[in-house]
Amino acid sequence: MDQADAIVVGAGLSGLAAAAELGDRGKSVIVLDQEPRHFLGGQAFWSLGGLFMIDTPEQRRMGIKDSPELAYNDWMGSAQFDRPEDAMPRKWAEAYLEFAAGDMRQWLYDMGNRWFPIVGWAERGGSYADNHGNSVPRFHITWGTGEGIIEHFVRRCLEHEKAGRIIFKFRHQVDRIDMENGAAKGVSGTVLAEDSVQRGASTNRDPVGDFSLQSPSVIVTSGGIGGNFEMVRKVWPTERLGPAPKQMIAGVPAHVDGRMIGISEAAGGDVINGDRMWHYTEGVKNWDPIWPSHGIRILPGPSSMWFDATGNRFAPPNLPGFDSMTSLKEILSTGHDYSWFILTQKIIEKEFALSGSEQNPDLTSKSWLEVIKARLLSGKGAPKPVEAFKDKGEDFVVAQTLEDLARGMNQVAGGDLIDADHLRRQISARDLQVDNPFTKDAQLMAIHAARNYRGDKLVRVAKPHKILDPSNGPLIAVKLNILTRKTLGGLHTDLESRMIGADGEIIPGLFAAGEVAGFGGGGYHGYNALEGTFLGGCIFSGRAAGRSKSIA
Numbered sequence: 001m002d003q004a005d006a007i008v009v010g011a012g013l014s015g016l017a018a019a020a021e022l023g024d025r026g027k028s029v030i031v032l033d034q035e036p037r038h039f040l041g042g043q044a045f046w047s048l049g050g051l052f053m054i055d056t057p058e059q060r061r062m063g064i065k066d067s068p069e070l071a072y073n074d075w076m077g078s079a080q081f082d083r084p085e086d087a088m089p090r091k092w093a094e095a096y097l098e099f100a101a102g103d104m105r106q107w108l109y110d111m112g113n114r115w116f117p118i119v120g121w122a123e124r125g126g127s128y129a130d131n132h133g134n135s136v137p138r139f140h141i142t143w144g145t146g147e148g149i150i151e152h153f154v155r156r157c158l159e160h161e162k163a164g165r166i167i168f169k170f171r172h173q174v175d176r177i178d179m180e181n182g183a184a185k186g187v188s189g190t191v192l193a194e195d196s197v198q199r200g201a202s203t204n205r206d207p208v209g210d211f212s213l214q215s216p217s218v219i220v221t222s223g224g225i226g227g228n229f230e231m232v233r234k235v236w237p238t239e240r241l242g243p244a245p246k247q248m249i250a251g252v253p254a255h256v257d258g259r260m261i262g263i264s265e266a267a268g269g270d271v272i273n274g275d276r277m278w279h280y281t282e283g284v285k286n287w288d289p290i291w292p293s294h295g296i297r298i299l300p301g302p303s304s305m306w307f308d309a310t311g312n313r314f315a316p317p318n319l320p321g322f323d324s325m326t327s328l329k330e331i332l333s334t335g336h337d338y339s340w341f342i343l344t345q346k347i348i349e350k351e352f353a354l355s356g357s358e359q360n361p362d363l364t365s366k367s368w369l370e371v372i373k374a375r376l377l378s379g380k381g382a383p384k385p386v387e388a389f390k391d392k393g394e395d396f397v398v399a400q401t402l403e404d405l406a407r408g409m410n411q412v413a414g415g416d417l418i419d420a421d422h423l424r425r426q427i428s429a430r431d432l433q434v435d436n437p438f439t440k441d442a443q444l445m446a447i448h449a450a451r452n453y454r455g456d457k458l459v460r461v462a463k464p465h466k467i468l469d470p471s472n473g474p475l476i477a478v479k480l481n482i483l484t485r486k487t488l489g490g491l492h493t494d495l496e497s498r499m500i501g502a503d504g505e506i507i508p509g510l511f512a513a514g515e516v517a518g519f520g521g522g523g524y525h526g527y528n529a530l531e532g533t534f535l536g537g538c539i540f541s542g543r544a545a546g547r548s549k550s551i552a
């Protein structure tokens with residue numbers, strides 16, 4: 001088959017969601033991906049599978065009172081839409097909020113998805129109620145993490161493949177979208193040599209042929225730019241966030257290369273909000289890397305003390321896991337591109353989670369026995385993947401005394417910016433605040449507030465204790481790097497995921513969904529994300545493309 005009702009460029013979650021819907025409608029679909037078949041699912045395979053949903057049974061069972069009104073307030077306070085071109089992204093945000101509070105959970109449940117019963121609390125905000133952040137926990141971790149989230153979309157697509165409705169063409173790199181009289185006609189590109197490297201690793205770009213395929217509908221679902229540092233630096237919003245970091249690590253595989261964005265623009269697509277992006281401040285270098293500059297994000301609980309490169313404690317809302325963009329800006333304003341957590345063994349055991357399916361083998365395995373063994377019966381120590389980072393990760397320092405810790409930090413960073421006495425003054429002052437359940441220290445207030453949520457008290461937030469008391473040790477310092485991840489802006493689309501050109505008109509036959517479309521509309525997050533909204537946006541916008549009435 002070299003022509004079809006629709007061509008989907010990219011076999012990640014959004015592409016699979018679009019293709020599955022088209023298959024259900026009996027359409028013929030060609031799905032192209034530059035990577036081999038064993039990469040099917042794209043980034044979502046590596047994800048933690050966290051989904052933003054509103055007022056679910058999982059939330060209610062944990063005693064969380066959520067509502068569409070509260071979620072709307074949180075989203076708009078975070079997005080801070082302020083540009084004329086935000087009109088469509090805002091409509092997408094509203095549509096997603098309706099979906100996330102409406103049939104999203106039931107639809108996914110009917111497909112086979114299930115969630116870990118303790119709902120996570122990401123991006124807590126830490127400022128005022130009309131500003132950024134989730135007022136309540138909404139991060140629903142899919143049972144099976146990333147593999148669990150793609151599983152049912154993969155199954156649906158493979159069934160359609162078997163029935164001849166979907167044809168997958170792997171190692172097909174699209175180089176051009178072919179247009180005729182302003183409408184999509186198909187795509188052409190290069191067939192790449194087979195490659196059997198481990199999933200997620202860089203593959204070769206050796207050409208072995210070329211191809212040309214026809215369709216009146218081309219859906220671009222090619223992901224963001226996070227694996228392409230050059231592109232990230234090019235669109236970096238220096239005025240808003242400060243200078244781009246000199247050193248970054250990659251939270252995504254190399255195939256997140258952003259190449260299709262220029263190809264889509266050449267066909268008439270229009271990128272809006274290209275300067276909005278979502279990178280993390282708590283990246284650690286993977287001691288066992290799969291992709292180039294492979295970094296892992298620590299999903300921190302709120303108790304680690306957070307210091308800049310020179311050992312000054314950050315002020316609120318720059319608390320661990322509260323406000324990613326404000327913290328990023330604050331770090332960059334120091335003239336350094338890294339910062340430090342200082343914590344205790346007790347904190348690491350309860351509060352350090354690592355983002356990614358491979359870092360949570362118990363949740364990924366879908367076995368309760370594995371979860372209980374890893375999280376409750378592991379004896380002394382954090383979950384195994386966290387302990388492995390503590391032992392082998394180059395960013396980790398473990399010491400019995402603060403003097404040794406400071407010495408280790410200076411060795412890791414190279415230099416003498418950290419002074420043990422300066423650290424001691426700040427940590428001792430904080431430790432004096434621990435004896436009462438009330439305090440003037442904003443971070444300790446936040447810790448007490450978090451422990452009012454049953455889920456946090458159970459598995460996520462350590463009981464407040466003195467950091468310098470050796471019985472809570474050893475002391476741990478972690479050098480935190482800037483880790484690239486998500487692209488918030490993207491190709492401008494309407495609510496059917498149809499591309500909108502620079503003249504504001506729909507481009508016949510061109511569609512974009514998932515991260516390349518800013519997860520809907522060209523950036524439905526605005527400036528800040530509430531987490532779980534990336535996978536959610538891929539599913540929602542991919543589904544919208546697959547259901548578009550414009551695909552005959």
Ligand SMILES: Cc1cc2nc3c(=O)[nH]c(=O)nc-3n(C[C@H](O)[C@H](O)[C@H](O)COP(=O)(O)OP(=O)(O)OC[C@H]3O[C@@H](n4cnc5c(N)ncnc54)[C@H](O)[C@@H]3O)c2cc1C
Pocket residue numbers: 009010011012013014015032033034035039041042043044045046047048049050051172173174175221222223224251252253255256257259260355356357486513514515516531532533534535536538
């Ligand atoms: C470690 C990790 C953890 C994450 N955790 C979460 C989470 O818990 N919750 C959440 O909401 N989000 C999470 N995310 C983000 C989320 O996984 C991604 O934003 C999402 O999966 C992107 O899906 P996509 O389909 O848009 O693009 P991708 O998954 O990037 O897929 C795009 C596909 O297009 C192909 N492609 C690109 N260009 C071409 C071309 N020219 N020709 C042919 N093929 C091409 C690529 O090879 C790729 O397979 C996480 C991401 C990572 C990496």
